[in-house]
Amino acid sequence: MRTCYYELLEVQTDADDIELKKAYRRKALQYHPDKNPDNVEESTRIFATIRAAYEVLSDPQERAWYDSHKQQILSDEPIGQGSDNEFEVDSSVTGVTTDELLMFFNSALYTRMDDSPAGVYQIAGKVFAKLAKDEVNHGRRLGVDKFSLYQDDVFETSLNSEGYVQACEKYTESYQNSSDSMLFPPFGSSVTSYEYLKGFYRKWSEFSTLKSFSWKDEYMYSRNYDRRTKREVNKRNEKVRQQARSEYNKTVKRFVVFIKKLDKRMKEGAKKAEELKRANARQRQKELKDAYLADRRDKLANEFELQGWQAVDENNFEEMEKLYANESGDQTNLSDNEEEEIIVYDCFLCNKRFKSEKQLENHCNTKMHKRKVVEIRREMKEQSITLGLDDLSEVDDFDSADEQPYDSEKQANDEDEEESNEDDSSLDSITEELAKIEEQLAQMGAESSEDSESEPEQENRDKILDDLLASLTGESGTDDADWLNKRAKGKSKKAQKQQETQPNGSTQPQVCVTCHERFDSRNKLFKHVQSSGHAALRTQLQRDTKNKKNKKNKHRH
Template sequence: MRCLYDVLNVTNDADDTQLKKAYRQAALQWHPDKNQERQQEAEVRFKEIQNAYEILSDKHERAWYDSHRAQILRADGNYQAGGGGFSSDEAAPPEDLSLYQYFSSSCYNSYNDDPKGFYTVYREVFEGLSKHESEAAERTGKKGPSPASFGLSDSPWSEVSAFYRYWLQFVSDREFGWADVHNLASAPNRKVRRLMEEDNKKRRRGARREFQENVRSLVEFVRKRDRRVAAWQQQEELNKQQRLAAEAQRKEEERLQRIQRAREYEDAAWVDAGATDEDSHDEELVLAQDELYCVACDKFFKSANALANHEKSKKHLERAEALRDAMQEEEDALSPIAESDAENEALADTTLWL
C-alpha cells in the first residue's frame, strides 16, 4: 500500500488547493479512457488516486491517516479482502486487530455483493470482529447486545441503522493480554509485582482504547461510502421538503381564512351601522359579543378584561400584525382599480356637464 501523499505526488503539508491541483493532474494522466493500451493498470491507478484524494481532502480522515500512517504502510497485503483468517492467540496482537488495510477503496472492487464487492468485504470484516468479541464475552462472562450485522446491498434501513448504532459506540470485551510487557512470575517481591501489574493494566487499557478508536473510525469510513446511507439521506431530504411545502400551504390557507373572516366582520359592521332604533335593543347582546371578539385570532372572550389581557399577548400581536399585512396587501392590489373607477366617474361627470 503506497503512501497517499506519494500517490498524489504532494508533500505532507500540502493545502487544499495543492491537493486539488495534484489530483486533477494525476487523474487526467491515469484516466482509463486515455490509457487504452494499458487499461487494467490505469483502472487500478485511477482508483488509487481517487481514494487518496477522497481521504486527504477530508480534514477528519486526513488527521486520522496522518496519525496512523506508519501502521497503515506496514499493513500486510495478506490481510486484504479474502486474504484469510483471524487469530485468537493473545500472545501477540491478533491479526484481526490490523484494520488499516480496510481504510482504502482498494480493498473492494464494486458496490455489490460479489466476493470482492463493498458489502461482502466489510460484512466479512465485521463478522470476524463480532466472532472474536462474542468469544471474549463468553470467556469473561460478560453479557451485552449481540453485534449487529453489516448486511447486504439491499438490506432494509432498519438493519443498516442498527449496524451503525452498535458499531459507532463499539466497546471491546477483549482482554488484550498480548499488550503485557511484564511477567508477574518474575517479580522479586510483592511491591514490584504490583508495579508490574499496574503497568500491564495501563498498557492493556491503551491497546483497548486504540483498537476501539480504530474500529469506530473504520465504521465512519464505511458509512461515508455506504450507498444505502446515501439513499436514505436523499429520501429523508425529500420527505423534509415535502413537509415544509405542506406546512407552507397550511399557513397560506390560514392567512386567507383570516382575511375572509376580517371581511365578513367589516360587512357585519356596516349592516349594524344602518340598523333602526327598533332593532338596537335586540342587537345589544350581539354587539356586546362582537366587542369581546378577536378578529385576528377568531376567538370570543367572556369579559373585557380577558380580551384586554389577550390583546397584550405575543401570539395575538403576531397574528394581528400578519392580518394587517394581509389586508394591506389586499388594499394595495385593489387601489389601482379604485383609482381607475374614480377617474372614469370624473370623466363621465365632465362629459355630462359639457
C-alpha cells in the first residue's frame, strides 16, 4: 500500500504552500543520498518519493485531483476501474456535500422549537457551523488572507465539548464585539435577539463557497501531457467544477431561506419591530406637530403688535385712581350689600330711550306715540277675540273665537269688565231690533206702493215708525240716536239684499217673529204688526233674553 503524500511530508491536509516548502526541505536534508552515504539506495528511493509528493501538492491542479482520488491511489486500484466506476472522496476534502445538505430540507426534523438536541435551533445551528468550518479550511488551504485568524472551526468543535447553548452565547458575544473573529456568525439559541438574527441571515444569504470541487474532475491531470492536452483537460474539468460549485451555492442559499421561514424568532421579532416602528412614527409625527405649533406660536407672538385701544396707559390709570380716591364719601363708602340704582327711560312702543323723565313725558304727548298706542290697542283687541278672551266685542268687525273656560285666576279680573260692557251689549241688541223693524217697514212700504195704497195709510205707518224709534231712542239716550240711525240704515241695506226674490220668481213667506204666524204678503204682515203691537213686544223680549244670556255667561266663567 502506498504512503499518503501528506503523511510523508508530515503536514496537514489543509497545509499551505509555505508549510509544504518547509516540510519538503526538512525531509530532503534528512533523506538526501549525500547525507546518507551508508545507505545510498534506500535514501535515494525515499528522497524520490518525497520529491514526487512535493511536486504534486505544490501544484494546485494536481493537488486537487490527488485529494479527490486519494483513496483509489492509496489502494493501488487503477483509476477508472472498480464497481460501476464509482469511488468515494475523503470527507475531510469535500466537507458537507450538496447531497448531504439536501437531507436537511425535511420539515419533519424541525417539529420542536427549543434548544434540545432534537430542536430546530440545535440541528440547524450545527449544520451552519459545519458549513462555516469547511469554508475556513478551504480558504486556509488556498492561502486566503485572514482565514488563519477565523475561529469557525474552533466553534464547531466547542459545540460538542462545551454544549450548544454555552458555546453559542460565548461565540455570539465574541462575534458582536469583533466581526473579524469569525467568518460567519453562529445561528444562536432560542433567546437570540431579532437584530442579531437579521445580520445572521443577511450574511448567509450572500454565501459563496471557496471549495475547488476538484474531486469532480473527469480526467486526470499530468505534467507529461503536451500543452494542448493539458488545456483541454483543464477546460473540461473546470466546467464540471463550476457546475458543482454553482449547485452547491444555490443549495446553501435555499437552506438559509428554508430555515428562516421556520424560525419563530424572526416572526415574533418582525411583529414587535413593526409595532415599534409604528409607535415611533406616531411619536415622531407628534413631535413634528408640536414643534410646528410652537414655532408658529413664536412667530405669531413676534409679529403681533398691540393696537392703541389695547394698550394700557399708566398715566391715565393713575389719574383715574386719584379721581375716584377724591370723590365724596357717598360714592366711595358704599357697602358691599348696597347697589347703585340705575333709572332707564324707555318707550317700548316706539323703541326709543330718553335721558330724563321730562323727555319721556313730552314723547308720550306726541301724535306719533298716541297713534302707536291706538294701533297696539287694536292689535290687542284682535288677539283677545282670536283667543276667545273677549266675547262681547264687535262681532261685525272681527270673528270671535269659540268660548273657552277661563282660568280661576283670570275670572275675577274679567267680571268687572263684563259688568261694564252689559250696557253696550244691550245697546247692540236694540240696534239689531231697530234694523230688522226698519227692514220690514221698508218691505211693507214697497208692497204698499205697488198696491197703490192711500196716503192716509202711509201716514199712519210713518207715525207708528216714529213712535217706535222714539221709544227705542229714549231708553238708549239722545247721544246715541244718530249713531243708531246710521247703523240701522247700513244694516237695512244688507237685509234688503238678502231678501231678494227666489230664482223661480216667487216671494218668501212672511213670518211674525213674535207669534210665528205666516202671511202671504208684506202688507198683511204689516197690518198684523200694527194691530197686535208684536214689534215692540219682541224688542222688549229680546232685551230680557240678552240680559239673561249675559248673566249665564258670567256665572259660567
